[in-house]
Amino acid sequence: MMIEYEHEYTPMLATAFGFLSRKGKKVNGSAINQAKHDFIIASGGCCLHCGTSLTRNNSNTEHIHDRALGGHNKAGNKIIICIDCNLARNKTMQEYLGQPSYWRGFPGNWDRVKKYLLWNAVTADKGHRAGRVFPEVHAIFEDILRSEGRKISPPKHWFGRDDNLTLISSQNNKRGFFVRFFDKIFGYHNVEQQSTISQADYMVGIETTEIDTQTVRPRKIVEVDETFRRHILDALDKVDGEVNLATFSSFFKLYLTSQGFNFKGLKQFARSYGVPKSRTNIQILQDYFPNEIDWRWDGQYTVFIQRKHEVFEVPHREEE
Ligand SMILES: [Zn+2]
Known part of the structure; x- marks a missing residue:
């Protein structure tokens, strides 16, 4: 794993090597972008190490490749974490x-x-726990947090390097996703009921309260301009892996603002295209993105979505 990371982060290591060989002569770069810092805080960003919700007062910019080791002062080398x-x-x-x-x-x-340096880069890009590949460094960092009586609960999503505002996900476990998805479908009600309703209607049913097969009927899908779909997919493409739909909704609101729109959220945006007011966020995604977006229920009230990348298939069990 260490070798793979060395390969992946060769440019960073080359910069550090050059810097140290030049006896620490620095290279200049750009200033910190306050708007991006604000965006991350407004979107509910968390510290990728400890999981603390970031605020203007408790967070600042970290250079992933330290300045003391020749790191550039550029957006691509910066991340917002807690102080x-x-x-x-x-x-x-x-x-x-x-x-x-x-x-x-x-x-x-x-x-x-x-x-x-690799520990720094790997934790920023792949999550705190990925730092275990470098056990000596990882242990020092965690011991410092423990000695300060601080919790180490890395979040499932965090904002990555400051140049693209991408939400990174630590849980991109396709197998887990499939298993839980099927558990939801086949574990919730008995088999007889399932045979009378489609998967989509079933999911809609459990989204509200108890399923009632009498009231489940196909929804009318209003035709919309293609820009509607493009904006939602553009925003979702900025998310790496699974994301809580509630998190995505607040992220999408900020995305719309960045595009010059003024909507309160996904539902209002959809209404402006003629989608009925009664549609929920999940119904909108189901109706207009059946081939692009997967969803997964976690408990009764939380849904995770992610961009579909491959054909849906039943996982096969490994022989023990
Ligand atoms: Zn922290």
Whole structure:
């Protein structure tokens, strides 16, 4: 795994190597973008390490590739995390690599520098727990949080590097998704009832309250302009993996604002295209994106959606 990450992050490592060989001569970059910071906070962004909800006061910009190791001051190298975790990352660096300037220890310290930088990049891009691939660095960081009495509960979604506002998902387990989806369909009511209703209607039924086969009938699907679908898919394409529909709804509202629209949310946006007021968010997605969006129920009230990437199929069990 370490080798794969070294390959994936070669440009970062090359920059650090060059920086340390130049005895720490820095390269200039762009300023912090406050609008993006605000956007992340407004969208309910969480610290990718500890899970704290980010606010203007408790969060700031972290350089994924540390400036002290030659990292650029550019959006693609920045992430918004909580201030306490930002400090803990700096403490981790000093505990693992000693005091700066790090070019003084170069090239003897290169192996440690490399592991520290890769841990930084991997946690930012793939989630806190992915940092376990670099156990020494990971243990130092977690020990710092524990010694401060802080919880380590990484969120399921966080905003990635500051240049594209992409929501990253740590749970992209297709197998789990299929199993739970089928459990919902076949585990909720008896087989006889299922045979009388379609999957889509069944899901609509449990979205409201108890299913009543007498009242389930096909919904009228109003024809809409293609821009309606394009905007929703554009926004969903910015999400990597599964996302809670409620989270996506607030994200979509901000997406619309960024596109110059002024709507209160997905439903109002849909109404402007003639979709009936009574349609719920999930019904809108079911009606207009049957081939593009998958959904999964988690409990009775929470639904996760994700962009469909492959043909739906039943998972096969492994022989034990
Ligand atoms: Zn944190």
